[in-house]
Amino acid sequence: MVLKAEQPVGAYALLDQLKAERAGAAPPTVYRALDFLLEQGLIHRVESLNAYVGCVSAGEQHAHQFLICRDCGTTLELSDAGIEAALKAAAAREGFSALKMTVEIEGVCGNCQGA
Ligand SMILES: [Zn+2]
Ligand SMILES: [Zn+2]
Numbered sequence: 001m002v003l004k005a006e007q008p009v010g011a012y013a014l015l016d017q018l019k020a021e022r023a024g025a026a027p028p029t030v031y032r033a034l035d036f037l038l039e040q041g042l043i044h045r046v047e048s049l050n051a052y053v054g055c056v057s058a059g060e061q062h063a064h065q066f067l068i069c070r071d072c073g074t075t076l077e078l079s080d081a082g083i084e085a086a087l088k089a090a091a092a093r094e095g096f097s098a099l100k101m102t103v104e105i106e107g108v109c110g111n112c113q114g115a
Contacts, residue, residue, distance in 0.1 A: 007053075007072075008053045008075050010050065014030055014034070014052070041058055044066075048104045053066075053077065055077065062079045063080060064079050065078040065103035066078070066105065069109035070107065071109070087103070088101075
């Protein structure tokens with residue numbers, strides 16, 4: 001499933017995979033499965049792609065940021081606590097308590113630059 005995918009997978013692609021494995025899988029099943037995987041920290045939602053990727057350090061609490069390649073769609077997960085701390089500090093200076101952060105950087109990956 002999504003845990004093996006190198007590229008983000010949409011909910012409906014996941015649904016197709018579930019259907020292949022289990023007849024009669026309906027969208028609520030997929031969304032329940034996604035909620036469970038998100039809760040367990042096994043996947044992340046990539047907001048700007050409306051898709052999901054497997055987590056590189058599943059199960060551990062960690063900061064995460066995504067590097068999304070415009071050319072091939074590959075999404076790399078960064079886990080840089082410094083970026084998160086800087087954003088939290090910037091928010092705190094405005095008297096804002098940051099609870100959830102989405103850092104998604106669009107660009108061109110090393111492979112595509114070399115091609
Ligand atoms: Zn992660
Ligand atoms: Zn690329």
